[in-house]
Amino acid sequence: MTTPIIQTQGLTRDFKKTRAVDGLTLAIQPGELFGLVGPDGAGKTTTLRLLAGLLDITEGGATVAGFDLARQPESIKPHIGYMAQQFSLYAELSVLENLQFFAEIYDVSPADLAERTERLLTFAGLTEFEHRRADHLSGGMQKKLALACTLIHEPEILLLDEPTTGVDPVSRREFWNILTELHLDGTTIIVSTPYMDEADRCSRVGLMYAGRLVICDTPQKIRAQLHGEMIELLPDDWQTAKALTENLPGVLEVQTYGEALHLLVDSGKKRLPQIKRALTKGKISFRSARLAPVRMEEAFISLIRRLEE
């Protein structure tokens, strides 16, 4: 096993009243694509800001890229690329000027700059917009430009705080394609996200809850931890069907999806026939009822619900 590129030991951060991050111990190997998920206010943003050296550590310690976070926060900075949650480019500067600005801050040599700018613009699909002002780009393009800016110095570690919020699916997919490329090239990436389908794309996922890291594993293994299975039901009238199925034995949860219902049950094989029977008895017609794969989102919700109890 290689030495972890990020290693935290009991990392803790307090704000006035609350403990935002509580004894986080985590080791991230070089080249990992690590997803940080958790409910709002769980401490994801604080964790990323701590790792970027933007906040003082209350307790514990961490090393990032071989430097001590508390003692050498400035030495870490050339090795990381950090992308804040909110829009943080210079709105008045053009795409090229933004890139050039960050290149100079990070001491990228002018020779490298030309080559990298071209590559990153192609990479982000922004070549034809290189002279457009950042605030005249669409949301998705802004995010891609922000990512390009954090990549200009070829950092070993990328810290991305909810990079795809407010981005349309096409741009989101393009964004993730870029991340995948980087991941395949060996960059270490930590990305926080509220979207579970994105967590599915990570090599490892850490679930934070109330400042603590509750689970840290591959998406497949986390999904496997879900107790129960999913039944997808297409009734003609979802409202009555919902009322009926909610109270059936073995049905843990009923979720509406438009006209469809997703039923979380303790055992699919056992409950599917029971449910079909109950619906027929209740004179509720349905077009289909079948076992469906459990998605990351369901796994996540079920986990958090258990934690809350």
Place this chain on the structure above:
Amino acid sequence: MSWRHIWAIARKEVRHIVRDRSTLILVLFTPTALLLLMAYALTVDIKHVPIAVLDYDRSATSRAFIQQITAGEDLELYAQASSMAEIEAMLMQGEIKAALVIDPNFARDLLGMRGMPMQVIIDGTEPGSGGFAVDHIAWRAEEFANQSLTNQIQAMGFSLESLQPLDLRVRTWYNPGLKSRNDLIPGLISMVLGMPALSVALALAHEREHGTLEQLMATPIGRAELLLGKMIPYIIVGLLNVIMLPAFAMAWFHVPFNGNFPLFFALSAIFLFAMLSMGIIIGVFMRTQAAALALSFLLIFYPGFFLTGIFFPIASMPEAMRMEALGLPGTHYAIITRGIFLPGIGLDILWPYAVMMAVLGLAYTGVAALFFRKKLG
């Protein structure tokens, strides 16, 4: 410290200013506009002061006297009053700023060389015009007395000068005629050059408000690099103003410039550095633009007006205020601007002030860098 980093920040900041047309115009021309307005507001020559006259004497002498004082552009005879009540009403209405009341024995006393019994009433709410009227009347009165008493005095064997025995020879150096514009305008330059300091404070607060500061904090840029980089464009804007403002003062207000312009330019650069350091301090401590603006008034504009000796001589201030004045770059710069504009003095005399401004600038930058941490929260 990397010049490349500073340059990167500075160039970004220049682009920021240049891209927004209205900001560019405001940043470049507000100092000149303010100089124009303030110079006019504060140095309008007093003329045409309306006065009323109540002549109890009604002699040829008193009429001649009235004729004499209202000749010229200085005072304007608004009305010949016939009673004190009338004067009172006119003063109340603000129709007149002063009134001359000539005593019944005016001519008799004057010819008897006992004096010129008369009274000037001024509106105490308008001491500027009122005081001007008093001085003007007193000056004309002396003149009038000399003329009317000439024969008598000569008959007594005295020369005309005997009535004015002390020969006061006043010479005004550097500013013949003691035109207030000639020294107030150079003084005001130090005041309006506070505008770039306001801009830099706002620019820093803006970056905090809009989240780009967080991004910068995650980069390896040094604190001093960041702060210096932010200052440079406003020093440039300020220096453009350093060229525009004297040119404007000379062309529009005919203020003489007797000193060495390169020296003025160099010392102005030091002043701008010191002022911008104050602006940076404000930007470091204040989280929003509005707060930065409010504090700028408190720390830059009010003291700049009252404590730097432009209007109120520092020598007349109590000790504590004098100390405070020494801490303001504007105090030293006001001495420099007036010294270079009017006597045209050089560095041999001005160096202590230049050193003082540089020390203040470094001290303020130090304080700003000390309290500016690359941390959130």
Place this chain on the structure above:
Amino acid sequence: MIRRIIALAKKEFIHLRNDWWLPVFMLVGGVMELMLVGWATSRPITNLPLMVLDHDKSAASRSIVIALENTGTFRLAEQVEDMQTIEDALARGQINAAVIIPPDFAEQMNSPTGQPVLAVILNGAESIPATAALRAIEGVTRDVGEQIVIRRLGLDPDQFSGFTPRLRVWFNEALSEALYTTPAELGLMLEFTTLLFAALAFSRERELGTLEQLLVMPFSSMEIIIGKSIPVIIVSFVDFLLMLGMVHVAFDVPVRGSMALLLVLAFGYLLVELSKGLVMSVVSRTQHQAFLLVMLFGMADFMFTGYAAPVEGMPQFLQYFANLVPAHHWLTIFRGILLKGAGLDVLWPHVLALALLGLVIGTFSLRFVRKALD
């Protein structure tokens, strides 16, 4: 409707409370400015450094120097022996004036037809202290001169009343400049406070992006204008009252006229400035622009108030223009009520002008702002 207006006003107050520094800085800044103005103008200019080159060194020359010192305007910096020192000191700006007494000063004074010379050099680089110095020196020489005249012509010193007019100052008997400057400054502060807060009303929500939400709520544009104006009016008015109390206590500024009339007219004036501020607020895209507009317009008004320099000295067209500036009429009214004890019978032309201007500006503003909001 009333409920909605109250809701909006309440929200505005919470903003003010959260951004407490803004009203507080305005108030602190206002008080500070008034204190500085009052302090700076209530005391005569004193302590000006003076250099004396006395070639005569007689009793007469010494008495002139003592008389100069006794005016309080001067502080004797140095008795010097040569011109060079004076020239240097002037160039360095170390002294505001120098007096040179020639060797035959006492001799000339005592001879029946002599004319003693007193040479004065003023530092014109600082015209304000130089003017004060000149006044003080003229005063001293006039007194000395008068004594010589009386003696030479053999006049009766008891009967001699002098060739200068006796001075009486009305409305301000002690000729305290603070009494004149602080009310003027205070009148202007009311303008600036109102303009500034009004200018923030919309520019701020626009910059922060919340204006859109406000517009889709069931507020009519009139309700928005009223709701936004209430806190501005209250804050500005309270600010005004506090500062009025402050100058009364600190500088003995009286309210000689009717207090009720003063408050009514102050309120009316405030509404006029509010209308102007709201227009600036809706034309600005950012707070920064709104602030700069307030600075420029406020300064331009300042020119026409007649506070710093009398309007009569301006070119004719500017004098006409001054009549279109609300602040010009307001300052006349304000000082009239405060210091002259004037009433409506006296002030009606200004009140009428203010009312007419208010009507025009208010109507325009209301139309303009409503249009901008719809």
Place this chain on the structure above:
Amino acid sequence: MTTRPTNPMPAIVAHDLTKRFGDFTAVDGINFEVRRGEIFGFLGPNGSGKTTTIRMMLGLLAPTTGSVEVLGMTVDGDTAKIRPRVGYMSQRFSLYNDLTVLQNLRFYGAAYGLNNAELEIRIREALDMAGLEGRENARTKDLSGGWRQRLALSAAILHRPETIFLDEPTAGVDPISRRAFWDLLYKLVAEGVTVFVTTHYMDEAEHCHRLAFIQRGRIIAYGSPAEIKERMMRGQVLELAPSNAAKAVKTLRAAQQAGRIPLEEIELYGSLVHVVAPQVKKHQRAIRAELQKAGIHAGQMSLIEPSLEDVFIACMKH
């Protein structure tokens, strides 16, 4: 299709709605109808005209041509009558950041004319829904992004509007809150409220009863999610669980670029790989062989149902 009684009068009707800004046509003659009591999803990439459309429906922007009716009233004329009956949650800035949670809610309630007793009850409900109990006095700016969105939504529906317009309501909201949020919307819909929602998040679009896809100001697909999926999706998704997913992606992309296998998309999902192509099953063998060549064991392959996101991307690419 639905057995629920529907109000015959539609909640929103857009008729040839067009908006031009100078030369740029933001919305280009769109027609759609939102039935009462349904959740209508309005989807499209950034800059496709979604926000402009919402603004026209709310009377914030006047249409260049065409018209829009909300709750039976033409928006141009009586916005004052419409506004109390609709709710709006704008994309980012519907709250005052310096106000506390409670202060924001009180302001909204009072702005819509709720009386105090009513307001207190609704505020309790809203806090409960948003999961913000205990944080009533927190400044809005100190809340995390997800919480802010929840609060904004609670505020927008505080006055129980008949129609609500939500512009990307759940951007950045965590799954739990999102679920709570949709539960609430369904509750409102059951009470007869109409919901018009724009979203980027395709998972969410699945929650809607009917959808419109908009691109460059034009509607390119319109119908229920199932209808749209059926009609628009040309490709199928095959899920692979290879021994080395990262290497498998590289290998397959190389093969795709060389034209050996006609795949439309190859995506890495953690240790899984999704490949998309029409009749993707046909390529199963070629994929297996290609991976074998690179020394990767292809593992299990299964056809999975395309998500609405896959459909959306397929639509946009045409």
